[in-house]
Amino acid sequence: MSEEKKDCCCGVKTTQRAEEQKKKLVNRLKRLEGQIRGIQAMVEQDAYCNDILIQSAAVNAAINAFNREVDEGITAFIGDVITSNTIAVAGEANAVNMPMITASATAEAVTVNPDDGSVYTNVFRTCFIDPFQGEKMAQYAKEKLGYTKAAVIVQTGNDYAAGLNEAFKAKCAELGITVVAEEGYAKGDKDFNAQLTNIKAADPEFIFCPNYYEDDGMIVKQARALGLTVPFLGGDGWDGVVKYASAEELEGTFYCSAYAPGSTDAVKAFEEAYTAAYGTDTLNMFAANAYDAAMVMCAALAKAEETGEAPASDAYKQAVIDAIKTEGANVVGITSEAGYTFDANNNPIKDAVIMTITNGEAVYKETF
Secondary structure (H helix, E strand, O other): OOOOEEEOOOOOEEEOOOHHHHHHHHHHHHHHHHHHHHHHHHHHOOOOHHHHHHHHHHHHHHHHHHHHHHHHOOOOEEOOOOHHHHHHHHHHHHHOOOOEEEOOOOOHHHOEOOOOOOEOOOEEEOOOOHHHHHHHHHHHHHHHOOOOEEEEEEEOOOHHHHHHHHHHHHHHHHHOOEEEEEEEEOOOOOOOHHHHHHHHHHOOOEEEOOOOHHHHHHHHHHHHHOOOOOOEEEOHHHOOHHHOOOHHHHOOOEEEEOOOOOOOHHHHHHHHHHHHHHOOOOOOHHHHHHHHHHHHHHHHHHHHHOOOOOOOOHHHHHHHHHHHHHHHHHOOOOOOOOOOOEOOOOOEOOOOEEEEEEOOEEEEEEEO
């Protein structure tokens, strides 16, 4: 971009930009304008305040990314954490072909344009997508545990829970597992007895509970009080559930994760270094996935340096994107020791870790 500044007859300064860059910046501003109109519509429709705040945060993240790109000439970035923010930034990053890796945004729309289905070729992730987990837990129920009758209790209106649930049910149909009951509940509900009573009457062999740990813990506690003794299965939202139900109530439950504490030498070395630097409070799956994202990006940047292209140039950014696909395979990850390769939608190809609750602790069961 030419930074030549001019004073016109009215004293206003201007910046000359190449037509292609100008087109990209204008397109990004138009998308931001559309997101703001969406917030306006939510206000007019009396949407739930928290939903408006979440969407506002997404717009702010996109605007911040836009400003950094224009003012600082960044070369690549890792993030965001929250899915809604990441989706907002991904579209903006794609407009300027900015290399991007998220460690925790699980929605399919992070790497695939929700408007036209095209893949954001510059956006990658080190975490699982929601459907992957639902499919894996259906497979585990059938292939490892031998179950053929399932029940589901799911929070309605939650994208994460819905993504796992729909994929789980589709895989159950494929594998010959019958879903004998499906019960929903609203955000903020604390009493699940009516739903669990219906589930108990349907006599399932296990219950799929694809929600977040606080709800899951309360659901398990109330199920046991009703005499429901069948196992519960869940997704990575279960990480932390041991704080919300007793050891006895959680015994024999299973959930899908990307991180198995102490499972390999590489994991043990990471845990030791991380604890020395930050303590144990944030030592979890998110920290492990973030470490992997940073290592993949660092490997890609190192490879891009060999091209001799100027950092932040179009050619350099493309070299980083290309290198993510090739150099990721050489990274010994904490959640993917075999390295990082990516599918057609830039999602990682790696096995799931199955965790089980034993004596009140989450314990690595197996890689599946």
